[in-house]
Amino acid sequence: MFSWIFPASIQSTNIHCPSIEILHDPLKHRALECLRDLIQIGGGGTWPPTATYDESWPLPLRAYNAIIRTMEPLLPVEEPSMDDTRNRRIIASFRARLRSELDRCVEMKEVESTLERWQSESDCSAQSAWLGFFACISFLRHSYRWGVTPIVREAQNEEFVAFPNQLDIPWTALQRHFGTTSPSGCMTSICYSNIVADTHLQYSVTVGMPEVIRSTEFWNTKLVFDMEAKILPAYQKFAQAMAFIDFGRPAAARDALKSASDILKMALKYFFSTMVDSNMSHAVWMAYVQGFQGWALDGLDGISGGQSLIFRTLDAFLGIRPWPTPEKERLHIPEAQRNWLEYLRDYDIRAVAKEKGYYEVTAELDSLVKQLRLWRMGHMRRMQPYESVRRPERKTMTAGISVVDAPDEASMIEHLKKELGHRLAQTV
Template sequence: MVLSWLFPWSQPSVLLSSASTDILEDSLQHPALTCLRNLLLVGGGGTWPPRASYRDTWPESLRAYDSVYRTMEPLFPTQESSTDTTHNRKLIDSFRSRMRVLLDQHVNMADVQTALEHAESVPDSCSESAWLGFWLCISFLRHSYRWGVTPIVSEAQNEQTVDFPSQLEVPWSFLQQHFQVTSPGGCMTSLMYTNMRSDDRLEYSVTVGLSEEHQSTEYWNTKLLVSMEERVLPMYHHFARAIAFVDAGDMIAASNALHAASETLKSAFKHFFSTMVETKLAQSIWLAYVQGYQGWTLGGIDGISGGQSLTFRTLDAFLGIRPFPEPEKESLHLPKPQRDWLNFLRDFDIRAAVKARGEDGAAVTEELESLVKQLRLWRMGHMRRMQPYESVHRPERMTMTAGISVVDAPDENQMIEHLKRQLGQRLAQTI
């Protein structure tokens, strides 16, 4: 076991999607294409959305983390939440104590440190897919330790600090450095994109032992976001090609690329709304059993937000929809290849580049405006769809969303008004 770090983190065979293959094999040369390929190769383990690999591809010393989470997995959720703070405190403390015991028993920190140092110093020894899978595992361990029970309860929300075991702190520092993110908690990439296996099931769960409806809602919550990335990847490709064509002065080719992107986006948005329905995402379950554990709140840091979706960040970046997020805030949750892709789109500013060409860019401008219109319609529809999901009464916890922590609102109705104002502001900026 001690020498297990000497062997490479193995790379499983990855079946690339046709869209990923098209991007990697595109003969068109332009920095936009280079940046997009980097998103796949460096940010996704060779494809997009990212494809993680799991415990059998990690050094043996790291596999104990997977074993610990498997033991804790069924202990995290409760069938019914309690509003008794004393009872909840016991649940949280018991869960954390049990995890600390398992980590002490099964994780050899000297071996973990050695394995991670080797992977960091010899990049070829470790596949990106293995890094992604390990990030997923540690993220689930940290989030379950942070809350102690799910649905989350106000007793945990009231905590100002949490003393994490060193077994969860040391690998996290390596993961932050590798992915160049700064948040102490998980993000959409580490908790969701990487959790959907190639055989169409979740690797880790927070609804073990609960009803089929709970498990189905958890599955579709992740599946929807991953499938959106799968569906819009051709759009990313068309965006990169359109930039290359505009740079080359070929407005006809740019217009054609953007028309294809628009058709791809229409299909993806239709899929989004056909999936966000009660039969797949149960309103009575989603808020408490699927969304809650994705929060963080410690140190003023938020958890997962729909705003971390690369789909919508790409649209905003490509279309120049401002204000752009502060770099420090974006680096909390988005790995560097994602940020590089977004910043390239922002810096190029295709709408300004096309406008500078006057009448020659009229057809391209029309296609760009079509994309803006689609995004506006999606945001209006999303405002309506999210309200019944976010307004479910959960007396065991303070009003919150995972992405913006505890909301300064005494009840769910006022929280909805707060969220509507936020979404309405972004809708007004989508011009």
């Protein structure tokens, strides 16, 4: 059905073995069904997702990839201006050039009819292409929103930005397809869907910048992606543990959780060994990663580490409350991910194990909670050198909380420590 859209030569060949193992897991249980949906529907057959790009898209959509290649080197600057008037000119010039490219290259009638046809005809086999298109339009929207990176207060002062129809209409289709509501990109579109063959980024906001800046952007994305790849076998163990409990096999559930604990330990160790200055420079991370991933329009935030599926899964599986409201989670978390999380929350394995008197299972769950607490304590310390860097061209802001009412970086850190401290206190 899709031969006109997806030439056979460009079909993805990047197979994650744990994904295949989960898809062929012989256990029959709703938890595993949700996990398989995450892989097939949410990730195009793998988790983390394997996105495909312009050659896999319907022809009228490929112009967007050409446009982003034109605009990529025009966005970043090495030395941001402190002059608000000059920055307004820079932002206006970038947006005008992007509008011009969109007007020149995009045939909107063809795009609209293509998106409608693609939406109605696509199934999970096309998801990798949708993910790549999600990444492309996300980067274009964030680029238009900021107009320059590092971001500047002149853009942060904006309360409203009128986006071109060429970026709004595809976004509406993407929101409908993935089940999200935010006008901004998300972890799935800007991080999970932007790694190519584990070696480079498909789209970048640091083109032409020094190596330390480009490396920081790459490792920030790769770390997020790698964490999902490393933790995926633990997701399977979580699902198996729930199945074994329902089958009246507590020893098997205990063993599955022990294996999950070992996997989690290795993943968290990788996190801390990778999030180091030699990979992700303290000096440039806030300017070239955190800023661009923010949004700060219409009272809505951008990308946050809290959107990472690994930590939402741990909280959901372990019953760490409070849960995010459905409306807030729907902003940035695609539907297949939400369905997985909602099942974990509804099942509430700690309560079930306690009610059944499966104390050996409860002990393993408590061990997982301790690991999560230790990670949160370590992360609180590890993030401070990144978030405390002075950026005089902008207001204090985090990507996930937007502009913060803090007069300086020290106050900003205290604010973040307080926020993280709340979640640490709830991790029991």
